[in-house]
Amino acid sequence: MIKKKRGRNLGKIKGFAIQFLPYSEIRNLDDNQRIRRILGIVLGNNILILQGKLEPEEETRLIEDTMAMIGHVRNFKGIELAVISGNKKEGFLRKMKMGLANALSGGDLGAITIIGPATIVKEMKRNPKRIELLLNR
Amino acid sequence: MVIKIFKNFIKRMFSSIFKNNKQIKLGFYGPPNAGKSTLANRICKDFTGEELGSVSNVPHETRHVQFKEKVEIEFKGKKLVFKMVDTPGIATKIDYEEFLKYKIKKKDAKKRAKEATQGVIESIKWLDDMDVVVVVLDSTENPYNQVNITIIGNLVARKIPILIVANKIDKKKSNIKKIEAAFSEYDAIGISAKQGENLEEFYESIFKLSKKVK
Numbered sequence: 001m002i003k004k005k006r007g008r009n010l011g012k013i014k015g016f017a018i019q020f021l022p023y024s025e026i027r028n029l030d031d032n033q034r035i036r037r038i039l040g041i042v043l044g045n046n047i048l049i050l051q052g053k054l055e056p057e058e059e060t061r062l063i064e065d066t067m068a069m070i071g072h073v074r075n076f077k078g079i080e081l082a083v084i085s086g087n088k089k090e091g092f093l094r095k096m097k098m099g100l101a102n103a104l105s106g107g108d109l110g111a112i113t114i115i116g117p118a119t120i121v122k123e124m125k126r127n128p129k130r131i132e133l134l135l136n137r
Numbered sequence: 138m139v140i141k142i143f144k145n146f147i148k149r150m151f152s153s154i155f156k157n158n159k160q161i162k163l164g165f166y167g168p169p170n171a172g173k174s175t176l177a178n179r180i181c182k183d184f185t186g187e188e189l190g191s192v193s194n195v196p197h198e199t200r201h202v203q204f205k206e207k208v209e210i211e212f213k214g215k216k217l218v219f220k221m222v223d224t225p226g227i228a229t230k231i232d233y234e235e236f237l238k239y240k241i242k243k244k245d246a247k248k249r250a251k252e253a254t255q256g257v258i259e260s261i262k263w264l265d266d267m268d269v270v271v272v273v274l275d276s277t278e279n280p281y282n283q284v285n286i287t288i289i290g291n292l293v294a295r296k297i298p299i300l301i302v303a304n305k306i307d308k309k310k311s312n313i314k315k316i317e318a319a320f321s322e323y324d325a326i327g328i329s330a331k332q333g334e335n336l337e338e339f340y341e342s343i344f345k346l347s348k349k350v351k
């Protein structure tokens with residue numbers, strides 16, 4: 001699922017880690033705390049893999065807070081963000097075909113959210129089947 | 138019984154009067170560089186003779202919400218009055234160095250980046266105030282972009298009717314089908330805001346959506 005671009009050497013990238021956050025870790029937090037927790041991890045040069053996904057309003061909050069931080073945190077240029085929405089019964093592709101409406105509701109534990117700092121993650125290429133992370137040199 | 142019918146009649150009459158007087162707040166949302174301002178300009182130009190804002194191949198050209206009040210659009214003999222709201226492109230990252238590629242000076246690039254971050258916040262704040270939203274996407278780009286999904290998810294959550302526009306169909310790389318597949322339960326139409334292609338269908342859809350406005 002995570003693939004580095006051909007010819008790029010992952011070993012050359014220094015000082016970042018991948019962190020997994022189970023949904024249970026943020027379930028009992030309010031919106032504020034949840035966004036702060038996520039941004040805290042990303043600001044620590046981590047690529048965050050979050051179980052589940054955010055509500056649409058939380059996503060816009062995340063974007064707003066990210067924008068506010070770009071001016072205030074040195075070398076922070078924002079985030080890359082992608083969500084894969086899994087479901088027990090249906091494949092992701094079928095869900096995409098049915099449309100995004102269901103996929104848009106939050107808290108779906110079958111979903112996976114990937115958030116990384118833009119300085120490390122150059123691009124997250126996404127299609128219905130997979131997410132590809134292209135990393136900066 | 139009779140009273141109920143009478144009440145309903147009054148209610149309907151009032152709402153139709155309000156509908157006719159009220160302007161419909163029509164927002165243009167989407168990622169940077171998709172052609173929101175180009176489309177808003179074309180509509181404003183056609184119906185008022187004036188444009189709304191500046192267009193550029195450099196992303197984040199629009200960094201403040203800009204609007205034009207009381208734009209009367211006539212389509213097939215029907216008229217509706219809109220408040221046209223063009224918004225800054227929404228992004229999850231902004232790097233001033235990207236602007237340097239367009240031969241913008243470092244100092245100006247940094248200023249542009251700063252204004253762009255504030256513009257994104259402004260766009261999001263204005264979401265609540267929209268009656269109908271046109272989500273403008275560049276049909277040469279991958280539609281499975283989280284920003285697109287976030288914008289649409291927020292509009293759905295707020296029950297705001299949306300029209301998805303696959304813009305830049307004049308370009309060779311344009312792929313409307315991919316946008317239609319990604320957002321299959323919404324109306325999506327292909328246009329070229331720059332060349333003025335397929336605007337009839339665009340107006341048709343906007344008029345249809347405007348009926349859904351409460």
Ligand SMILES: Nc1nc2c(ncn2[C@@H]2O[C@H](COP(=O)(O)OP(=O)(O)OP(=O)(O)O)[C@@H](O)[C@H]2O)c(=O)[nH]1
Nearest residue numbers: 170171172173174175193197198199226329330331
């Ligand atoms: N080929 C082609 N180019 C287009 C079309 N619409 C817009 N463009 C070009 O795309 C670039 C961006 O257009 P804008 O209208 O400034 O885009 P925007 O969505 O307002 O961008 P921001 O204000 O940065 O969020 C400009 O160079 C336009 O000329 C189109 O239909 N076809």
Ligand SMILES: [Mg+2]
Nearest residue numbers: 173174198199
């Ligand atoms: Mg613009």
